[in-house]
Amino acid sequence: MSPPATYKAPLRELRFVLNDLLGIDEEMKALRLPEPLVREDIDALMEDMAAFAEEVLAPLNQSADREGCTWRDGEVATPGGFKAAYDMFRGKGWAGLGAAIEHGGRAWPTVLTHLVTELIGSANHSWLMYHSISRGGYECIRANGTPAQQAAYVPHLASGAWTSSMCITEREAGTDVGLLRTVAVPQPDGSYRLTGLKRMVTAAEHDLADNIVHLVLARIEDAPEGARGLSLFIVPRHLPGAAERNGVRCEGLEDKMGIRGTPTCWLRLDGARGELLNTAGNGLVAMFVMMNIARLATGMQGVNQAEAAYQLARDHARTRLQGRGFGGARVPEPRPAADPLIVHADVRRMLLVQKAWTEGSRALAYWLALQVDRSKLHPEPSVRREADELVSLLTPVLKAFATDNGYASTTLAQQVMGGWGYLDDSGVHQYLRDVRVGQIYEGANGIQGQDLLGRKILGDGGARLRRFLDVVHQVLEKNEAHPVLQPWVAQTRTLCVRLDALARQLIARAPSHPNQVGASGHSCLRIVGVLALAWQWIGMASIAQRRIDVQQSDAFDVAKVATARFYFAHLFPEVEQHLLVAAQDDDAVMALDADFF
Ligand SMILES: Cc1cc2nc3c(=O)[nH]c(=O)nc-3n(C[C@H](O)[C@H](O)[C@H](O)COP(=O)(O)OP(=O)(O)OC[C@H]3O[C@@H](n4cnc5c(N)ncnc54)[C@H](O)[C@@H]3O)c2cc1C
Numbered sequence: 246m247s248p249p250a251t252y253k254a255p256l257r258e259l260r261f262v263l264n265d266l267l268g269i270d271e272e273m274k275a276l277r278l279p280e281p282l283v284r285e286d287i288d289a290l291m292e293d294m295a296a297f298a299e300e301v302l303a304p305l306n307q308s309a310d311r312e313g314c315t316w317r318d319g320e321v322a323t324p325g326g327f328k329a330a331y332d333m334f335r336g337k338g339w340a341g342l343g344a345a346i347e348h349g350g351r352a353w354p355t356v357l358t359h360l361v362t363e364l365i366g367s368a369n370h371s372w373l374m375y376h377s378i379s380r381g382g383y384e385c386i387r388a389n390g391t392p393a394q395q396a397a398y399v400p401h402l403a404s405g406a407w408t409s410s411m412c413i414t415e416r417e418a419g420t421d422v423g424l425l426r427t428v429a430v431p432q433p434d435g436s437y438r439l440t441g442l443k444r445m446v447t448a449a450e451h452d453l454a455d456n457i458v459h460l461v462l463a464r465i466e467d468a469p470e471g472a473r474g475l476s477l478f479i480v481p482r483h484l485p486g487a488a489e490r491n492g493v494r495c496e497g498l499e500d501k502m503g504i505r506g507t508p509t510c511w512l513r514l515d516g517a518r519g520e521l522l523n524t525a526g527n528g529l530v531a532m533f534v535m536m537n538i539a540r541l542a543t544g545m546q547g548v549n550q551a552e553a554a555y556q557l558a559r560d561h562a563r564t565r566l567q568g569r570g571f572g573g574a575r576v577p578e579p580r581p582a583a584d585p586l587i588v589h590a591d592v593r594r595m596l597l598v599q600k601a602w603t604e605g606s607r608a609l610a611y612w613l614a615l616q617v618d619r620s621k622l623h624p625e626p627s628v629r630r631e632a633d634e635l636v637s638l639l640t641p642v643l644k645a646f647a648t649d650n651g652y653a654s655t656t657l658a659q660q661v662m663g664g665w666g667y668l669d670d671s672g673v674h675q676y677l678r679d680v681r682v683g684q685i686y687e688g689a690n691g692i693q694g695q696d697l698l699g700r701k702i703l704g705d706g707g708a709r710l711r712r713f714l715d716v717v718h719q720v721l722e723k724n725e726a727h728p729v730l731q732p733w734v735a736q737t738r739t740l741c742v743r744l745d746a747l748a749r750q751l752i753a754r755a756p757s758h759p760n761q762v763g764a765s766g767h768s769c770l771r772i773v774g775v776l777a778l779a780w781q782w783i784g785m786a787s788i789a790q791r792r793i794d795v796q797q798s799d800a801f802d803v804a805k806v807a808t809a810r811f812y813f814a815h816l817f818p819e820v821e822q823h824l825l826v827a828a829q830d831d832d833a834v835m836a837l838d839a840d841f842f
Pocket residue numbers: 410411412413414418419420421444445446447448501504509682685686687688689690691692763
């Protein structure tokens with residue numbers, strides 16, 4: 246039997262990203278925050294949250310996976326320990342970390358609330374989901390609600406006393422939400438009665454909170470077909486102030502592959518009373534507040550599961566003795582009968598892929614979260630506008646690239662552990678099962694590729710992409726004279742030129758090739774993802790290498806530069822294939838008649 250899977254918060258890594266790479270002190274000073282935030286505050290929070298993640302949540306991860314959630318007569322019991330942990334979390338005021346001060350929150354910016362998504366998510370993905378969805382619900386009502394709706398719901402969501410759920414999917418309506426059938430009938434008092442069956446709704450019923458505020462996408466009776474006819478409704482489990490339940494009930498739970506500590510619910514609306522949020526027909530626009538937050542958080546889930554799986558694989562590779570290495574990686578004398586796995590080049594390759602993807606994607610995720618803050622809180626309109634464009638371009642990239650790589654990384658972690666990783670008690674296959682959903686929900690990853698190429702690149706004639714390339718060039722220019730960094734800068738510069746040319750080619754061709762976006766979207770997303778990580782790796786290696794140059798470095802800096810080197814040697818070349826594939830017209834994927842598959 247292996248020891249239970251453990252998780253250690255990567256605090257040095259997080260300090261490096263926030264302090265050294267992003268310069269968080271200066272960035273916080275530049276934002277219009279209600280209360281000043283300094284490094285010491287951030288550090289204290291990080292350490293406290295790391296302890297909570299390691300000591301309270303990580304020990305519940307495997308037991309929750311085994312126990313799952315239990316449905317009984319419409320009520321759902323969460324796994325043992327979840328409720329106590331939730332009460333602790335609320336008691337620390339972390340449910341409202343990102344909520345406005347006037348709602349009882351602490352108004353911390355997104356870049357710092359991302360610490361919750363990373364640390365808590367690595368320790369226990371299932372547990373994180375309850376809070377994560379509620380964050381989106383809070384922001385959605387805050388952005389779209391009337392003053393009365395805000396007063397009724399928002400402070401309860403901010404405190405964590407209530408949670409929320411996002412009810413879009415139905416049996417017939419997945420990606421194509423316009424097919425949904427839930428209907429809302431207007432009532433004389435201005436409210437609505439909703440009827441329908443929602444499927445796969447995360448945390449739509451549970452025992453952690455006093456109330457659950459469902460945000461339900463539905464069609465008002467007689468509204469037009471399709472997505473344009475959709476409206477968004479607030480449908481609470483208990484109407485504010487009422488003891489009895491509203492007409493909304495969990496009919497059962499989906500049996501599923503992972504995140505078993507989170508209930509994925511069938512939710513029956515049976516004449517449930519709801520309030521319109523935003524205006525009629527604006528449901529998707531209103532829902533996108535929640536969806537965009539969820540996409541960034543999902544990208545981070547790819548990182549946090551990969552980090553936890555990597556830690557297991559690395560520790561296993563250090564202690565498992567098999568075979569003799571060929572030298573190079575030192576083993577202390579006297580050598581045991583066999584060397585640890587970590588001496589073998591192929592095992593090192595697998596670990597380095599995980600390390601390079603995870604650290605690169607983490608850096609991108611925090612940078613992007615900072616752009617969200619700049620887009621809202623920076624005093625300068627031009628800075629806000631530019632940040633908003635970058636967020637819009639790179640949100641689908643982070644969501645899909647980090648979750649695809651997160652899944653591939655956890656598979657590699659399992660591979661490093663051999664047959665032991667396939668056994669139940671290794672813990673690693675739980676990460677693999679848990680991370681997998683990130684590629685599917687919040688818009689499946691294929692849809693993210695189409696969003697990137699269709700809306701974000703072709704949609705504005707490549708303007709946002711060129712803006713991003715300018716941002717990349719700023720980092721390249723600072724580093725092109727350094728002998729260690731120069732080859733990586735050159736590789737990245739060439740990729741920028743080739744990507745720009747590809748975008749122009751696709752912009753010209755797409756009008757006459759209706760399937761071009763679908764055929765090239767995935768490859769375009771991989772190219773932009775590899776480029777974004779190359780840019781982050783140059784930024785990180787630049788800091789570490791300059792400390793090495795002046796002999797003020799330690800093993801952490803040496804590891805950063807070595808991992809950057811691996812990234813450019815082994816992972817960056819992936820773009821060669823995608824540049825070729827993305828440039829093909831859509832014939833190759835459309836030629837085969839559907840009957841011949
Ligand atoms: C664990 C879990 C939790 C979930 N939580 C929630 C929740 O809280 N709330 C909620 O509303 N939903 C939730 N979902 C549902 C989830 O959002 C959907 O599964 C997802 O949107 C995809 O819809 P679908 O499953 O119907 O797949 P489909 O829409 O049938 O898609 C299947 C495949 O076809 C592709 N595809 C579909 N349409 C197109 C197109 N036009 N062009 C190109 N490719 C296309 C997709 O990319 C995908 O790969 C959850 C799902 C799971 C598994």
